[in-house]
Amino acid sequence: MPELPEVEVIRRFLNRNIVQEKIDSLDILYDRSVEFEGDFNASVLCGQRICFVDRKGKYLHLGLDRNDLVIHLRMTGQLYFEPEREPKDHIRWVMNFQSGRKLYFRDVRKFGRLVVHPKGAPKFCKNAEIGFEPWEMPLALWFDELKTERAIKAVLLDQHILAGVGNIYADEALYQSGIHPERKASSLDQHEANNLLMAVRVVMEKGIRFGGTTFRDYLGGDGKKGSMQDHLSVYQKTGSKCRKCSGPISRIKVAGRSSHFCPRCQK
DNA sequence: CTATAAACCTGCTGGC
DNA sequence: TGCCAGCAGGTTTATA
Numbered sequence: 001m002p003e004l005p006e007v008e009v010i011r012r013f014l015n016r017n018i019v020q021e022k023i024d025s026l027d028i029l030y031d032r033s034v035e036f037e038g039d040f041n042a043s044v045l046c047g048q049r050i051c052f053v054d055r056k057g058k059y060l061h062l063g064l065d066r067n068d069l070v071i072h073l074r075m076t077g078q079l080y081f082e083p084e085r086e087p088k089d090h091i092r093w094v095m096n097f098q099s100g101r102k103l104y105f106r107d108v109r110k111f112g113r114l115v116v117h118p119k120g121a122p123k124f125c126k127n128a129e130i131g132f133e134p135w136e137m138p139l140a141l142w143f144d145e146l147k148t149e150r151a152i153k154a155v156l157l158d159q160h161i162l163a164g165v166g167n168i169y170a171d172e173a174l175y176q177s178g179i180h181p182e183r184k185a186s187s188l189d190q191h192e193a194n195n196l197l198m199a200v201r202v203v204m205e206k207g208i209r210f211g212g213t214t215f216r217d218y219l220g221g222d223g224k225k226g227s228m229q230d231h232l233s234v235y236q237k238t239g240s241k242c243r244k245c246s247g248p249i250s251r252i253k254v255a256g257r258s259s260h261f262c263p264r265c266q267k
Numbered sequence: 268c269t270a271t272a273a274a275c276c277t278g279c280t281g282g283c
Numbered sequence: 284t285g286c287c288a289g290c291a292g293g294t295t296t297a298t299a
Contacts, residue, residue, distance in 0.1 A: 058292095058293080073292095075292060109276045111275065111294080112293095125295095150270090213292075215292070255270085256271070
């Protein structure tokens with residue numbers, strides 16, 4: 001579900017709401033939704049304070065006194081307090097704070113994970129380092145990463161290169177910069193590469209500003225839907241008119257994902 | 268190195 | 284109304 005902008009909206013919510021809170025307990029309702037990187041269990045969290053709420057790409061990183069928590073919402077994960085006005089089915093874990101507040105994790109498809117790490121620099125991706133935030137990626141390195149035969153969209157979606165780009169914002173950034181999703185990454189010149197990275201930054205800033213994109217499950221931590229879906233140009237707009245040339249938006253499969261683009265504006 | 272599929276899961280939609 | 288295929292914002296692993 002959520003890409004960088006949606007996770008950032010949730011991060012800001014958590015940052016306002018759970019920093020300095022002390023954990024009392026973690027109730028695990030579905031075992032596989034929680035993993036432990038080390039020889040301990042949920043009871044280690046008791047009494048620990050939330051020191052900070054950070055984010056790397058689509059991963060949330062909660063720093064505790066003696067552990068680090070990494071949360072990935074995958075496709076349908078949601079985090080919120082006060083479930084009386086939210087669905088109360090599909091809850092996978094509940095974090096109880098000593099203040100009495102409860103943070104709920106709801107996840108219909110059960111792909112999301114809370115991973116408890118020992119204190120230190122937690123690993124986000126499984127077998128490799130996670131890539132740069134779009135705003136921190138150096139232009140020269142970005143251009144270097146494009147020296148591959150892969151489709152440009154596959155590179156955009158690769159979390160080891162850029163962190164946080166998913167299917168929606170990849171399609172939007174490619175549209176904004178006039179680049180066809182199937183173009184070989186190595187065929188982009190310096191100018192196109194720069195434009196594309198700038199487009200990623202702009203479209204993500206816009207996504208954050210509008211509170212994220214809600215097609216089905218996404219909710220900000222306050223339980224509110226985002227409105228970025230009303231400001232998209234191509235994603236999920238197959239057949240409707242291109243904003244630039246009025247031609248129909250196409251949909252094809254690239255890198256195993258459905259991809260939406262304007263055949264006339266994106267070469 | 269790259270590309271594709273499958274696995275992990277459930278629910279919704281559209282066609283017949 | 285019922286059934287079934289296909290699809291969904293993601294990541295990892297296996298296979299070609």
